[in-house]
Amino acid sequence: MSKGGEREGVIKFDCRYRPGVPLDSEHLRELNAWRKILFQLELIGQHPARYAGLGFGNISRRAPRSLGGEGGAFIISGTQTGGIPELDASHYALIRECDPHHNRVEAEGPVAPSSESLTHGVLYGLDPELGCVMHVHSPPLWHQATRLGLPVTREDVPYGTPDMAAEVARLWRESSVRSLGIFSMGGHEDGILAFAQTCAEAGTILIRSLARAYALSSPV
Ligand SMILES: [Zn+2]
Numbered sequence: 618m619s620k621g622g623e624r625e626g627v628i629k630f631d632c633r634y635r636p637g638v639p640l641d642s643e644h645l646r647e648l649n650a651w652r653k654i655l656f657q658l659e660l661i662g663q664h665p666a667r668y669a670g671l672g673f674g675n676i677s678r679r680a681p682r683s684l685g686g687e688g689g690a691f692i693i694s695g696t697q698t699g700g701i702p703e704l705d706a707s708h709y710a711l712i713r714e715c716d717p718h719h720n721r722v723e724a725e726g727p728v729a730p731s732s733e734s735l736t737h738g739v740l741y742g743l744d745p746e747l748g749c750v751m752h753v754h755s756p757p758l759w760h761q762a763t764r765l766g767l768p769v770t771r772e773d774v775p776y777g778t779p780d781m782a783a784e785v786a787r788l789w790r791e792s793s794v795r796s797l798g799i800f801s802m803g804g805h806e807d808g809i810l811a812f813a814q815t816c817a818e819a820g821t822i823l824i825r826s827l828a829r830a831y832a833l834s835s836p837v
Contacts, residue, residue, distance in 0.1 A: 663700030672699025697730030717782030
């Protein structure tokens with residue numbers, strides 16, 4: 618259970634999922650390399666002592682033009698894959714359409730999409746330049762978000778809901794989140810989102826922020 622009594626990994630949106638074939642690995646390689654690094658850093662994972670043992674964290678990239686990326690389609694890791702050290706093509710789904718206002722996601726692929734797909738979709742919708750979104754769970758970043766100057770979504774807004782979509786849009790308007798490329802999810806224990814034009818940039822923003830968090834609590 619997280620702070621607001623939320624269960625990690627429970628799909629709250631209307632997910633219209635159609636089973637389909639795995640995506641071409643050329644669209645997945647870089648994404649999957651970063652997914653592996655985030656797992657090694659325990660920013661994505663699964664642990665009996667955390668979040669009632671449910672998997673946590675997910676990663677996405679905008680789909681290539683041939684798969685509708687310009688219209689907002691994106692590729693995201695599947696639901697409850699957090700505990701798998703290295704994913705393969707059978708662990709990624711294509712989100713064809715994401716409608717945050719009606720809480721609806723249309724997906725296809727060999728696995729159902731992450732329960733946090735809607736929040737990823739909101740970000741791709743806000744910025745056509747955005748190419749990658751990482752949702753991780755990091756106690757040091759989350760607990761020190763304010764000291765680190767990270768924008769924080771309101772505590773009473775649960776993840777994966779239309780309210781969260783509106784809250785992210787508010788941060789977009791009212792804070793420097795767009796240039797920072799990272800924010801903390803106030804009502805979602807340890808939840809952090811990082812995003813950029815490329816996976817390498819988003820991953821760097823995340824790791825650099827983590828170093829700043831460790832520096833704040835450093836014994837030296
Ligand atoms: Zn989460």
